[in-house]
Amino acid sequence: MDKALLKKLYYEMLRIRLVEENLASLYSEQEMRCPVHLCAGQEAIAVGVCANLKTDDYVMSNHRSHGHFLAKGGNLNEMMAEIYGKETGCCHGKGGSMHLVDLSVNYLGSTPIVAGTIPVGTGVAFGTLLKGEKKVTVVFLGDAATEEGVFYESLNFASLKKLPVLFVSENNFYSVYSPLSVRQPHERDNLTIAKGHGVYSDKGTGNDVLDVYRVAEKAIKHIRDGKGPAFICFDTYRFREHCGPNYDNKLGYRLESEYEEWRKRCPVVTFEKKLLQKKDIDQETIDTYKNKIQSEMDEAVLFAKNSPFPKVSEVYTDVYAEEKKND
Amino acid sequence: MTREITYGQAILEATDQLLANDKSVYLIGLGVPDPKGVFGTTVGLEKKHGSNRVMDMPVAENGMTGIILGSSLVGMRPIMTHQRIDFMLLSLDQIINNAAKWHYMFGGKMKAPIVIRLIIGRGWGQGPQHSQSLQALFAHIPGLKVVMPTTPYDAKGLLIAAVKDDNPVIYIEHRWLHNIFGSVPEDFYKVEIGKAHKMAEGSDLTIVSSSYMSLEALKAADFLKKDGISVEVVDLRTIKPLDKETILSSVKKTGRLLVVDGGWRSFGVAAEVMALATENCYGSLKAAPVRVTFPDTPTPTSWALANHYYPKAIDIINSVRTMFNLPVKTEAEIGISYDVPLDVPDKSFTGPF
Ligand SMILES: Cc1ncc(C[n+]2csc(CCOP(=O)(O)OP(=O)(O)O)c2C)c(N)n1
């Protein structure tokens, strides 16, 4: 694989990781006063998939969407300002961490009602098809989202109309503190479910960015060739607590040994080692990356902190589209 | 015996006793057996009553609501919990089309005794999809009963009454009430559905309120006393059916009505209570009824906005003062100060929910 691409994949994952880690350590300042669902541990999926997309392809996601947003090229300053509740945020403070959007890169929005964007993303693909556009729409979803009815309804319609939509399921084995075992029968297989709807489906190794890249590449080719929707799924693991900046293993809902096992498979660290071993990257470049990302993040935080809060009158704006903004 | 326990503990105790007393009761909901146990309201129940009576469920609200409904048709009495009211919106079809009408549309041959516990709330940037207050939506639907306990005593008694009721009951709890203390009997008791509770006696004005907003109303009533205005606070406890008698007799006595509702302004609970009073005791009213509610907009996430979104005691006080042709005052003038930020329930909270 092209060295530049390898470096890019690494850089994008590292960037998401450092953003999340910075965010986690700043959260205790109590200035980010909204829920945050950090994606540390799951970066390879966002990066591996989005590296196959063009700027005008669409992406939608859920509550755990910082990685998807950044991997699609979403504006970091606006994301941080949104989390800080500022006027300069991507939703002008109306949304917070769970509602990210950047229309300049066709990141059409994340929302935190589980599975809420699955049919919406399917509808975006439907819209592009009706308009005769050649764009792919990607919907990121968690393992729990595949339990909601709209998942099946969307697979069915997407297949019926051969929609250019890619469903990317990130199985991190938990929904909040509830393991898969209390939510889905052992025998269940989402690949078969998707296939049963006539949807192309494939599975990859979620913490291996190259594998994600290849699995997504094939699926997206299928879609771009006009053959209809695709469903791809990956096992992965969330490192931090379900919601918030800390670790929650001490609650006892998951085993420390399981966590340690997945830590060893950290997508960023394992890929970094691999690149170093094969001399696709050197330590100096890595350090440069880290410094560059850190200063980008420092700037974003500064931007967010220095930005004004929205005016109180903003409570009443945006309810209807025809409404004029009153200053 | 009666002791001081929290609202959350009162719910836990009621559920525990219901499970112990009646084999047809079961508890189901996302995270019910998890270590945090729905803000502490279900902790330990799985261990005590077993995993076939206290259980987690797939993230599939609509289907699961139909499933508990079906089980109720053959004699079970399910309690379903949702950590936020917003999540259960996926199950409106089963609730409104099926559960609410099951008894009616089959000519009274079957009943659907299900209880759906819904948590509403605010704070810490919960935003547009995690902090809605939809009591009016459910109260609009014939066939549903809707309760909103304010005190720990009522939280326990109303949950027991809801489970014993042969109809679908929507039980709405405000997250900021979970940690308030109150005296609660250890006994198994019911608080009758459809009965309001006078939290304060007064003669000049009636405030009708519910859930968390009743606490703001009580606070306002205290300050208004200093201005020489005697306020009666009627805590609804049950939104549907409304306790017309208590509301109307109070309004007839005081001649003035202010309704405080933690919900959107238009077509809401406040509008219904005002209509009730104007229809039934127009002649006793000395002033037009007034309402204090959330504005007709979704909840903004940024705390800079959310802090101005929710009405507070000062808004109630000034609405009352205006009704008495008194000038409005600032919080400083009245002596209201806050020792915690407005977007958290108490000092110990450091986010997120
Ligand atoms: C319809 C709905 N039900 C429940 C919730 C509460 N909830 C928030 S995040 C979450 C976990 C979802 O798990 P998954 O889809 O696997 O994503 P993960 O958090 O693991 O990334 C749940 C149940 C919700 N937001 N929406």
Ligand SMILES: [Mg+2]
């Ligand atoms: Mg998950």
